[in-house]
Amino acid sequence: MDYTATQSGFRQQPNMRLRNSSADGSDGSQLFEDTSGAGVGSQAGFRNQQPGPQGFPGQSILSDPMSNLAMAYGSSLATQGREMVDKNLDRFIPISKLKYYFAVDTVYVGKKLGLLVFPYMHKNWEVSYQQDTPVAPRFDVNAPDLYIPTMGFITYILVAGLALGTQNRFSPELLGVQASSALVWLIMEVLAVLLSLYLVTVNTDLTTIDLLAFSGYKYVGMIVGVVAGLLFGRPAYYLSLLWCCAAIFVFMIRTMRLKLLSEAAAEGRLIRGARNQLRMYLTMTIAAAQPVFMYWLTFHLVR
Numbered sequence: 155m156d157y158t159a160t161q162s163g164f165r166q167q168p169n170m171r172l173r174n175s176s177a178d179g180s181d182g183s184q185l186f187e188d189t190s191g192a193g194v195g196s197q198a199g200f201r202n203q204q205p206g207p208q209g210f211p212g213q214s215i216l217s218d219p220m221s222n223l224a225m226a227y228g229s230s231l232a233t234q235g236r237e238m239v240d241k242n243l244d245r246f247i248p249i250s251k252l253k254y255y256f257a258v259d260t261v262y263v264g265k266k267l268g269l270l271v272f273p274y275m276h277k278n279w280e281v282s283y284q285q286d287t288p289v290a291p292r293f294d295v296n297a298p299d300l301y302i303p304t305m306g307f308i309t310y311i312l313v314a315g316l317a318l319g320t321q322n323r324f325s326p327e328l329l330g331v332q333a334s335s336a337l338v339w340l341i342m343e344v345l346a347v348l349l350s351l352y353l354v355t356v357n358t359d360l361t362t363i364d365l366l367a368f369s370g371y372k373y374v375g376m377i378v379g380v381v382a383g384l385l386f387g388r389p390a391y392y393l394s395l396l397w398c399c400a401a402i403f404v405f406m407i408r409t410m411r412l413k414l415l416s417e418a419a420a421e422g423r424l425i426r427g428a429r430n431q432l433r434m435y436l437t438m439t440i441a442a443a444q445p446v447f448m449y450w451l452t453f454h455l456v457r
Contacts, residue, residue: 174389184415189283233363255300255363259291265295266302270374271398273405279412300363303370310336310373310451313380317455321386336451343369345446351414354432358415372402372444376452383456391456399445 162342269276282294291297311333318324318332351358375398383391414433 168427185225195409210244216431239366251361251363252300254288254290257292258299258301262299263309263383266291266299267374269295270302270371271401272403273401273408276408277321279408281442285343298364298367300367300370303367303373306373306377307340308378309334310380313377313384314455317380317384321457339447339451340369347418350436350439354436356414356433356436358413364413368406369444371405372448375402376448379448380452382457388456389404395448395452396407399448402444402448406444407437410440411435 162399281296281298282289288294288297291299291301312331313323315329315331319329344362347365348362351360375395378398379391379395382394399443409432415430
């Protein structure tokens with residue numbers, strides 16, 4: 155209200171009309187405007203709008219020739235980088251060769267395990283070739299593989315943990331020591347054989363992976379000995395281990411002689427010459443080392 159001073163005091167001015175009075179065509183008691191109708195209309199108008207010719211905002215970017223060129227360039231860079239990584243990785247880890255050593259099936263594994271435990275009746279020990287390339291292990295039981303040595307090593311560690319558990323001596327640290335010692339002995343054995351081949355100057359097609367495969371076959375006999383000892387006692391351990399040691403000795407002699415000795419030895423003719431004698435001694439040493447490692451890595455697991 156506005157008050158004006160007069161002679162008799164204050165005089166009250168007439169009230170001003172409200173903004174939402176009856177003169178404006180609305181109820182005077184309403185304090186706020188009703189905007190619901192306008193909102194519905196705007197919403198309906200928004201729904202009736204049609205998308206523009208561009209579709210979505212990223213379409214213009216994808217349709218840009220420069221963007222397509224950048225995407226193609228990035229794809230080519232990724233392909234070149236992958237090829238470079240594969241080439242450098244194959245230089246240190248021959249992935250293509252490892253695929254050959256794991257090309258096995260159930261029939262091959264069964265025959266190979268039987269050959270490792272009963273090698274006395276086997277006659278032909280030569281590896282089959284096809285166009286100067288050895289056939290895959292699943293087609294030839296005489297071919298070396300890495301599947302049985304790898305699974306044998308893992309199974310040996312599990313059996314060792316079981317043996318330690320039955321003796322109340324199990325601990326993760328002791329099991330880790332068992333696994334690391336077995337791996338270190340295997341590496342040392344392969345390195346010793348490689349050094350011996352270099353000193354004797356033997357021209358052979360044996361590779362480091364072949365030596366790993368042949369050295370890893372002894373885990374089969376080790377598993378058989380430890381399991382027999384756990385089931386039937388220490389005498390059964392010694393008997394089964396003795397059988398497996400003799401089997402792996404015969405297996406290594408008949409396998410390695412074809413790799414280390416001359417073609418005359420492979421054909422069964424008389425071996426003469428100092429170099430051939432050195433090769434024979436080396437073959438006998440490699441074969442005789444297998445039973446030693448088998449006993450050294452298992453005797454403390456059976457009590």
